[in-house]
Amino acid sequence: MVTALVTAVALVLIIEGLLPFLSPSFWRETFRRILALSDGQIRFFGLTSMILGLLLLAATGMF
Numbered sequence: 001m002v003t004a005l006v007t008a009v010a011l012v013l014i015i016e017g018l019l020p021f022l023s024p025s026f027w028r029e030t031f032r033r034i035l036a037l038s039d040g041q042i043r044f045f046g047l048t049s050m051i052l053g054l055l056l057l058a059a060t061g062m063f
Contacts, residue, residue, distance in 0.1 A: 020027040034042070 019030075037045075
């Protein structure tokens with residue numbers, strides 16, 4: 001279980017690091033746009049992301 005968790009965190013870090021590494025100016029502009037969103041909009045994106053993650057886990061049989 002711990003190995004799977006560490007692997008998952010490592011993959012998240014790798015994927016999250018791709019955009020700032022490949023295109024820092026686009027990453028910076030994306031964060032400027034995110035800062036302009038309301039709290040409700042940010043919460044909606046967070047909720048949508050969590051639901052999609054749960055659906056993916058359920059589809060793979062991991063959840």
